[in-house]
Amino acid sequence: MFEAEISASKLQDTVSKIDALVDECKVHLNEDGLSVQAVDPASVGMVDVSLPKEDFAQYEADGELLGLNLVRFGEVVGMGNSGDTVALELNEETRKLRVKIGGLRYTLALIDPDSIHQEPTVPDLDNAEFDVVGEEIQTAVKAAGLVSDHMGLRHDHGSLEGFAEGDTDDVSVDMDTVDGRDIPDDEEASLFSLDYLDAMAKGLPKDSDVTVELGDDYPVKMTAELAEYGEMTYLLAPRIENE
């Protein structure tokens, strides 16, 4: 059985992290909480979200797996005001999810999980790590968008920089780092699609820390806290420089 209650704002926030990348996903309802791993149709970006039992007002699950239409689910949860509680209940027989917010009762048909894109495993990267406030990344992405459709991330002796080169103009943004770990002496840089970085940047928290793991022509990994006890990670494959 699956039954849970959670604040509408926590649930809305969680959905928005995932639907930045995908329209449908598999949701694992384990005993200790909910988790989602999803990769976009082009297999360029991944998202990994876990929301433990502690973030729910009430939570009971036995390892169920749901196929969820995120767009529709987000619309329903969006009917709630910030102070509202959302109650979720799975009907095993009809394979429908009952969503209850105040006097609103919504019966959501689920998707066959097998029809959804294979789930990725987010790898350990062992790269240089930097802690930055999310807004630093959002500003760099916005600035890069003035001149190009891709953006580089570079670290050099502890500094972290976003940069982009246009046909006539260039832009670079120094990001204020709060902390750093495992930083090699040599400069490293990777280039990314701005469409993906932009979607991910919007899903990152604006005012709190994001850990950025960066290598040389290597995927970037961005990890942040979700709700009070959860965690979210975006992983984005690099573009090859001479594309």
Next chain:
Amino acid sequence: MFEAEISASKLQDTVSKIDALVDECKVHLNEDGLSVQAVDPASVGMVDVSLPKEDFAQYEADGELLGLNLVRFGEVVGMGNSGDTVALELNEETRKLRVKIGGLRYTLALIDPDSIHQEPTVPDLDNAEFDVVGEEIQTAVKAAGLVSDHMGLRHDHGSLEGFAEGDTDDVSVDMDTVDGRDIPDDEEASLFSLDYLDAMAKGLPKDSDVTVELGDDYPVKMTAELAEYGEMTYLLAPRIENE
């Protein structure tokens, strides 16, 4: 002669109730106030608005009948700020309406009233009546729009509910009723076009009471106060269930 003065916000609000359904209307300027009855071109929805003399700062009329381009009139009145007063004066010879708001003087050409859709008479229905805060109806309409293009209203032993059935998903919303009258023992329900209900819901007051009169496969009537002394009613014909 027709001469009147009224606060811009009262007049804007009154116009918005009517232009939810029609672009043009006949305005009756009787000695004791202004009234409008209008039916939409498809004859599915009606609106009945009366704004008595007491809601005007000044009012003088002798039973004139105007044909009004509501869209244009609404734009002109919308030039006023909330604290402004709108002065109206009919020029009988030119058949133009002089609108004055502060230093702004607008001369509005009237429409031949005979060219406007026949006025309806809003019937007495003798049905079950429920008082609900307008926002309850607005929420139900929004929720129904997630799954369908029509919405049902149902009462059952004193409860009032909006509901909609989509291809895969269903939704229902319990509405908090403040009061009720003439409620039969048997459940009654009627189905309505969501386009019309949505337009009407936007015209209803959000924070104050609306009286909903509901029958079985029967028109719904929604009545609310307008300004301080006026009244407004929407009437909507039902859709037949097996359409």
Next chain:
Amino acid sequence: MFEAEISASKLQDTVSKIDALVDECKVHLNEDGLSVQAVDPASVGMVDVSLPKEDFAQYEADGELLGLNLVRFGEVVGMGNSGDTVALELNEETRKLRVKIGGLRYTLALIDPDSIHQEPTVPDLDNAEFDVVGEEIQTAVKAAGLVSDHMGLRHDHGSLEGFAEGDTDDVSVDMDTVDGRDIPDDEEASLFSLDYLDAMAKGLPKDSDVTVELGDDYPVKMTAELAEYGEMTYLLAPRIENE
């Protein structure tokens, strides 16, 4: 050499006055400040802006002339928040402008000044002058737009009025004048394209005084203060009444 620092909000505001009319302009960087004169491609409207050294936190120039892509420059400056400072530095060799806002460094390619539309000289008009708060002009322009695509300005014994005639409806707006000078006894009026007046009205300050110089079938000149020490002027050629 050209090097300067100025608050982001002052620079954003200055750019918005000019890009109301043109996408590119020549910028004169004289020892005592910056100035721009530009005429729109149809040679109907002119803008003249001067921002003296005193409005900058730091300013050094030797009479340089830049060709500026205003749209792009406005986007870059718009990356700054209101409390930010923008640092500008011209690289004489590459003919690129370095823009620095916090950690953001943008290298903007300049345009060949010779490729930009010839600069106008804003003439002295010797006409009747009225001081009005900018919002009065904005209201008149908005009202005229309800009925026409052009608007007249008329003065008559010290009063100033905007007016427009549509196919069926007319509108006129009395403007509150704060002061007036050199006002002839006879009425004078001129007719203008509303597209231009609308763009210029948006560039005028809403809450402070604008000096309007008006003649008979003659250009209108509108002058206002810019930042703390600067000045801006719009000049608009009249339309001929029987166009």
